[in-house]
Amino acid sequence: MSRYDPATLEPKWQAAWEDANVFLAEPSADKPKYYVLEMFPYPSGRIHIGHVRNYTMGDVIARYKLATGHSVLHPMGFDAFGMPAENAAMASGGHPADWTYANIDTMVAQMKPLGFGLDWSRMFATCDPEYYGQQQALFLDFLEKGLVYRKNAVVNWDPVDMTVLANEQVIDGKGWRSGAEVERRELTQWFFKISDYSEELLDALDGLDDWPAKVKLMQANWIGKSRGLQFRFATQDAPEGFDSLEMYTTRPDTFLGATFAAIAADHPLARALAEQNSEIAAFCEECRKGATNEEALEKAEKIGFDTGVTVVNPFQPDRALPVFIANFVLMDYGTGAIYGCPAHDQRDFEFAKKYGLDIVDVFVAETDGVPVSTEAYVPDKDVIVRYLRALAGPEVMTSYEAIDHAIGRCEADGVGEGVTRFRLRDWGLSRQRYWGCPIPVVHCPTCGVVPEKKENLPIELPRDVDISIPGNPLDRHPTWRNCTCPKCGGAAQRETDTMDTFVDSSWYFARFTAPHADTPTDPEAAAYWMNVDQYIGGIEHAILHLLYSRFFARAMHICGHLPETAKEPFNALFTQGMVTHAIFQTRDGEGRPVYHYPEDVDLRDGKGFLADGTEVEIIPSAKMSKSKNNVVDPVAIISQYGADTARWFVLSDSPPERDVEWTAAGAEAAYKHLGRVWILCDRIAQMDKDAAGTGDEDLMRAMHKTIFDVTNGVESFGFNAAIAKLYAFTNTLSKSQASYAAQRQAVMTLAQLMAPMTPHLAEDIWAHQGGEGLVAQAAWPVADEAMLVEDTVTLPIQINGKRKSEIVVPKDASKEEVEKIALADDAVVKALAGGQPKKLIVVPGRIVNVVL
RNA sequence: GCGGGCGUGAUGGAAUGGUAGACAUAUCGGACUUAAAAUCCGUGGGCCGUAUGGCCGUGUGGGUUCGAGUCCCACCGCCCGCACCA
Numbered sequence: 008m009s010r011y012d013p014a015t016l017e018p019k020w021q022a023a024w025e026d027a028n029v030f031l032a033e034p035s036a037d038k039p040k041y042y043v044l045e046m047f048p049y050p051s052g053r054i055h056i057g058h059v060r061n062y063t064m065g066d067v068i069a070r071y072k073l074a075t076g077h078s079v080l081h082p083m084g085f086d087a088f089g090m091p092a093e094n095a096a097m098a099s100g101g102h103p104a105d106w107t108y109a110n111i112d113t114m115v116a117q118m119k120p121l122g123f124g125l126d127w128s129r130m131f132a133t134c135d136p137e138y139y140g141q142q143q144a145l146f147l148d149f150l151e152k153g154l155v156y157r158k159n160a161v162v163n164w165d166p167v168d169m170t171v172l173a174n175e176q177v178i179d180g181k182g183w184r185s186g187a188e189v190e191r192r193e194l195t196q197w198f199f200k201i202s203d204y205s206e207e208l209l210d211a212l213d214g215l216d217d218w219p220a221k222v223k224l225m226q227a228n229w230i231g232k233s234r235g236l237q238f239r240f241a242t243q244d245a246p247e248g249f250d251s252l253e254m255y256t257t258r259p260d261t262f263l264g265a266t267f268a269a270i271a272a273d274h275p276l277a278r279a280l281a282e283q284n285s286e287i288a289a290f291c292e293e294c295r296k297g298a299t300n301e302e303a304l305e306k307a308e309k310i311g312f313d314t315g316v317t318v319v320n321p322f323q324p325d326r327a328l329p330v331f332i333a334n335f336v337l338m339d340y341g342t343g344a345i346y347g348c349p350a351h352d353q354r355d356f357e358f359a360k361k362y363g364l365d366i367v368d369v370f371v372a373e374t375d376g377v378p379v380s381t382e383a384y385v386p387d388k389d390v391i392v393r394y395l396r397a398l399a400g401p402e403v404m405t406s407y408e409a410i411d412h413a414i415g416r417c418e419a420d421g422v423g424e425g426v427t428r429f430r431l432r433d434w435g436l437s438r439q440r441y442w443g444c445p446i447p448v449v450h451c452p453t454c455g456v457v458p459e460k461k462e463n464l465p466i467e468l469p470r471d472v473d474i475s476i477p478g479n480p481l482d483r484h485p486t487w488r489n490c491t492c493p494k495c496g497g498a499a500q501r502e503t504d505t506m507d508t509f510v511d512s513s514w515y516f517a518r519f520t521a522p523h524a525d526t527p528t529d530p531e532a533a534a535y536w537m538n539v540d541q542y543i544g545g546i547e548h549a550i551l552h553l554l555y556s557r558f559f560a561r562a563m564h565i566c567g568h569l570p571e572t573a574k575e576p577f578n579a580l581f582t583q584g585m586v587t588h589a590i591f592q593t594r595d596g597e598g599r600p601v602y603h604y605p606e607d608v609d610l611r612d613g614k615g616f617l618a619d620g621t622e623v624e625i626i627p628s629a630k631m632s633k634s635k636n637n638v639v640d641p642v643a644i645i646s647q648y649g650a651d652t653a654r655w656f657v658l659s660d661s662p663p664e665r666d667v668e669w670t671a672a673g674a675e676a677a678y679k680h681l682g683r684v685w686i687l688c689d690r691i692a693q694m695d696k697d698a699a700g701t702g703d704e705d706l707m708r709a710m711h712k713t714i715f716d717v718t719n720g721v722e723s724f725g726f727n728a729a730i731a732k733l734y735a736f737t738n739t740l741s742k743s744q745a746s747y748a749a750q751r752q753a754v755m756t757l758a759q760l761m762a763p764m765t766p767h768l769a770e771d772i773w774a775h776q777g778g779e780g781l782v783a784q785a786a787w788p789v790a791d792e793a794m795l796v797e798d799t800v801t802l803p804i805q806i807n808g809k810r811k812s813e814i815v816v817p818k819d820a821s822k823e824e825v826e827k828i829a830l831a832d833d834a835v836v837k838a839l840a841g842g843q844p845k846k847l848i849v850v851p852g853r854i855v856n857v858v859l
Numbered sequence: 860g861c862g863g864g865c866g867u868g869a870u871g872g873a874a875u876g877g878u879a880g881a882c883a884u885a886u887c888g889g890a891c892u893u894a895a896a897a898u899c900c901g902u903g904g905g906c907c908g909u910a911u912g913g914c915c916g917u918g919u920g921g922g923u924u925c926g927a928g929u930c931c932c933a934c935c936g937c938c939c940g941c942a943c944c945a
Contacts, residue, residue, distance in 0.1 A: 046945095049945050051945090176943085229941085231862095306860060354860075432942070509945085545939095546939065550942085666938085673883080675884095677883095727872075734883070738882095804878090808925065808927095809926090810878050813878070
């Protein structure tokens with residue numbers, strides 16, 4: 008043994024762990040359990056360095072928990088349904104299943120050399136019939152409990168390809184393949200009743216102490232609870248049956264600034280008017296153009312059509328407001344009708360300018376009597392409250408109280424009432440696609456929609472489908488949809504829609520507790536392993552995936568698949584950042600960017616050059632993208648440096664919640680450091696075993712301090728800081744003149760502390776020093792508190808808040824003693840020039856501040 | 860557009876409201892070498908100074924505090940999400 012050779016030692020230790028079944032998750036009566044889970048990957052084809060970062064973080068936790076005496080569950084699987092498989096099949100002529108399973112095989116083969124402590128015996132893919140069959144069983148249970156229902160909803164429709172498009176397939180309002188302008192079209196679809204749980208999902212966020220505050224805030228905003236006034240505006244010149252229009256508002260300050268009303272193209276009134284007037288009908292069609300996503304709707308040019316109908320605001324009986332049909336009002340939100348206050352809302356202001364509507368400024372007193380003219384005046388809270396108090400009386404202190412005041416008035420007059428609303432909409436799960444979990448229901452001409460019998464599950468996807476043309480292959484399959492009605496036994500048709508892939512990922516964490524059970528979960532296993540103690544994944548899942556999973560856990564509890572305690576399935580959540588990489592680009596003759604691979608770029612003094620000497624532009628920290636040629640392939644990194652270097656680097660350079668930029672220099676540095684640690688270990692192993700030395704005590708103090716710091720770092724996701732402490736301790740150890748016994752203890756402890764991050768190297772050091780068994784199974788070192796405290800502390804002295812000097816005082820010195828020593832300090836004496844300080848602040852153990 | 864976040868040396872970053880820049884990389888200087896690489900030692904925010912040291916400094920502008928990278932307000936820039944991408 009003479010050099011660090013990861014290519015040899017890594018497979019060796021991986022085999023050793025496997026032989027010893029180190030990571031097989033087994034319930035234990037006398038150990039606490041710990042379930043650590045990283046968001047499972049989509050089988051895109053190859054693992055990405057971002058996966059390496061994600062699973063390394065989870066692995067650090069898993070290995071640490073194992074070392075601290077837990078029974079650990081750390082599983083891996085694949086989120087395997089979805090559009091990319093269909094797209095790949097369309098492009099290559101293959102089959103989505105073949106593509107998916109081949110990718111899974113490749114990715115597993117790429118993951119194993121990274122040495123993750125995973126229980127591979129629990130692996131599954133969501134496209135396995137064993138998995139999605141249980142998902143169908145869940146669907147049937149939800150249906151029975153009223154947690155799923157059918158209603159109409161709007162989808163993106165490509166009129167040329169005659170197919171439904173996902174939002175990502177809509178580019179600038181046009182279909183990605185056909186280029187045709189996308190239309191909004193209504194289909195009957197299945198929905199989960201997540202909105203029934205709005206209040207609960209919101210309230211329960213309070214109990215999620217180990218979730219990032221920002222994720223909880225984003226979810227709270229997404230659920231969007233509001234208390235407002237729902238009130239009726241009496242109509243004039245409206246078709247029969249439309250005596251009034253219902254509006255909802257949370258903004259009492261805009262009541263009197265209202266100058267127009269707008270309704271959705273799908274509002275019943277708009278539909279009624281369209282029947283009578285072809286111009287209105289044409290306009291409504293126009294409004295239905297464009298994508299369904301909120302961002303597109305918000306950014307789209309606002310257009311309106313004056314219907315000739317007017318309404319009267321109950322707060323302003325003498326003013327008739329024109330009613331427009333407008334493309335920015337959606338039937339799904341609120342009542343499908345709004346009133347506009349142009350003076351105090353920029354969007355309404357622009358609409359009013361465009362259509363020549365009145366602008367009534369109710370805050371004119373706040374703007375020195377100058378009314379709104381070029382843009383809306385949006386008042387801040389204090390201004391609103393002052394205004395409302397003047398309007399409604401001195402008891403009004405908040406906007407909320409003003410709403411209550413208005414509610415009272417409207418209820419007395421019979422024109423409105425208080426309503427609590429949520430922004431959260433029900434979760435539409437129907438997808439008109441092949442590669443997903445079939446929805447297990449049957450459409451019977453006599454019985455209507457009938458749930459499939461559980462004994463017929465799984466309803467498997469047919470293998471023989473034609474993927475090559477747009478549309479749902481299940482829909483046009485010659486025989487698959489033909490079946491018998493589970494109720495009457497007559498000829499019937501299967502539902503051909505499949506489920507949103509978010510359904511697949513909303514309960515996989517529960518399935519991991521009993522991946523082979525013939526029910527969705529095994530109650531005993533679920534009771535033992537749930538909840539997920541630590542969940543780790545990207546911030547991009549902050550809202551949808553995590554909210555859906557929280558809903559699913561509740562629904563599964565209602566159906567008896569999860570215990571009450573698992574209603575919040577993730578005890579702690581950590582959202583990690585991306586791995587980025589610089590883009591190296593030059594420009595072609597027309598100024599278009601040309602992207603260069605990192606291996607073609609020579610970096611010198613922060614500049615990059617091609618082989619011919621051309622300087623390239625470096626765009627740092629860009630998201631990795633195949634088209635930008637800046638993707639780092641973990642497989643190449645492992646073959647060059649080994650898994651431990653990759654693991655060490657992705658943890659070391661940035662805080663885990665932030666993005667980390669992959670650099671060749673950084674990877675090289677990590678590799679060199681691991682090599683130095685190995686050589687250090689080797690040197691200590693060759694020392695004279697009886698060698699005495701100096702500085703044993705100092706080395707042991709440094710060791711215990713490092714144990715303390717690294718333990719804290721691992722516990723609190725401060726991996727980068729923990730690694731910095733390990734660097735410092737390595738430096739200390741390599742300079743140490745301590746005895747062999749002390750140095751051996753230090754290097755073995757170093758190996759233990761590094762083991763969660765660089766497990767292979769740690770095992771090698773452990774074995775090299777004659778350690779017993781595997782370091783993966785050794786107990787985590789414990790810091791000796793007595794070794795952490797020094798006898799004296801150095802306190803900085805500030806004069807007027809600026810550091811000027813420092814003093815050394817005994818660690819248990821009283822405040823008075825510290826004051827005395829501080830006042831005797833040369834710098835303080837000089838600054839005081841014989842006078843007395845105005846104030847003397849002593850923070851024991853921390854700092855002294857002398858105020859002159 | 861709406862919601863959320865981030866901003867510290869040349870670079871990645873460290874810092875329970877208490878010594879800003881730990882640790883690492885680049886650079887520069889030195890040792891070793893015929894030389895280079897590797898390795899080791901040192902330097903490593905800016906300005907002034909031979910130096911002891913001094914002044915400035917955490918995106919910008921204000922505020923709170925004995926003390927602000929950290930807390931509050933406004934602004935600028937970048938990133939993420941927006942319900943059929945996973």
